[in-house]
Amino acid sequence: MSLIEVTDLRVSYPGKGFRAKPIEILHGVTLDVAYGETVGLVGESGSGKTTIGRAVLGLVKPSGGSIRFAGQEISSLTGTARRGLASHLQVVFQDPYTSLNPSMTIGDILSEPLIVHGVSSGDARGRVRSLLDQVGLPSDSIDRLPREFSGGQRQRVAIARALAPGPQLIVCDEPVSGLDLSTQSRVLDLFLDIQRETGVSYLFISHDLGVIRHISHRVTVLYRGELVETGPTDQVTSAPEHPYTERLLLASPVANPVRQKEKRDKRRELLAADLVYSAGLGGTEEITREGRQ
Structure with missing residues (x-):
């Protein structure tokens, strides 16, 4: 199941x-x-x-x-x-800057969902220290405010908050x-x-x-x-079996400039083919708008 x-x-x-x-x-x-x-x-x-x-x-x-x-x-x-x-059921949102209350300490942010579910303040504090260690943040983070952290660190706090109730x-x-990109890789590895x-x-x-x-x-x-x-x-x-999936794959950047140009040219070809096909179905406007994204 x-x-x-x-x-x-x-x-x-x-x-x-x-x-x-x-x-x-x-x-x-x-x-x-x-x-x-x-x-x-x-x-x-x-x-x-x-x-x-x-x-x-x-x-x-x-x-x-x-x-x-x-x-x-x-x-x-x-x-x-x-x-x-x-x-x-928990969630980690896109923006680590707006998903954390700027006036609350990290300890209060992480304790809040635990206390709501009936955990005592003392036990919540101990759980928070464990969560900080789990997401690779120092223990003194507990008394600091979100603005004192980088974007990647704030997202680690958001992940810790999602993990707090044991979802x-x-x-x-x-x-x-x-x-x-470098921070992305570290956060993805943390998720794994x-x-x-x-x-x-x-x-x-x-x-x-x-x-x-x-x-x-x-x-x-x-x-x-x-x-x-x-x-x-x-x-x-x-x-990929579907042309749209192939377009998404071609849109992913690579470090090699030559390979990146090849992917960009190939994606343009696929978009042009979609435009011609859509024109025959009366949907030119929608595909053109997508091609400009």
């Missing part, structure tokens, strides 16, 4: 203007995450990947389909029942996109180390197929609210 099962998920947002029809963002997406597994969810901006994460976390209400966690239907849970899942699943929403130590599962959301390849067991590719390809990471990232 999978830890999280998303079946035929549909999400709609209200349209703009009086009597505007709702706009469907997700068109029947199905995916699952096993215990101790990382599933990478990849797609360009606007593909709907973050909406899936928000639906799993209960931050948006599905208009159709189901979400099951450890066998329990959770898509319709509200109030106390939903809050009861918080210790099992089974962490939704990672673009957690390294705001970091430089934590998974080996704790057995936690990740739904890892990113626009960068290179990042997804580094951390995921399986990959799910989302395009305009629809799942277009899924499979083992090695298979999807080395021999």
Whole structure:
């Protein structure tokens, strides 16, 4: 049995203007995450990947389909029942600068979710020191403010906060996109180390197929609210079957300038082919807009 099962998920947002029809963002997406597994969810901006994460976390209400966690239907849970899942379902957001309260010390930030779940202040303090060690931060961090840390260090604090209640699943929403490349690598390795130590599962959301390849067991590719390809990471990232997945792979930067130019030229060719095909279907405007991203 999978830890999280998303079946035929549909999400709609209200349209703009009086009597505007709702706009469907997700068109029947199905995916699952096993215990101790990382599933990478990849797609360009606007593909709907973050909406899936928000639906799993209960931050948006599905208009159709189901979400099951450890066998329990959770898509319709509200109030106390939903809050009861918080210790099992956690999130690491994209921006480490805004996801931490600037007026609270690191010790207070990490203690808060523990105290909410009934842990005493003294026990919470001890757990916080253990969490800081787990994410590679010095013990004196406990009395410091977020502004005293670098971006990578703040993201480590955010990871520690997600780990505090001992979750089974962490939704990672673009957690390294705001970091430089060397810091990205260290934070990704931290995610891997934590998974080996704790057995936690990740739904890892990113626009960068290179990042997804580094951390995921399986990959799910989302395009305009629809799942277009899924499979083992090695298979999807080395021999993609869908042209859109190939474009994403070509968009990942490489250190070799010659190879980077070859990838850029190839991606332009694929975009041009899409434009010609779309023109025949009356969808030129949408593809052109995507090509400018």
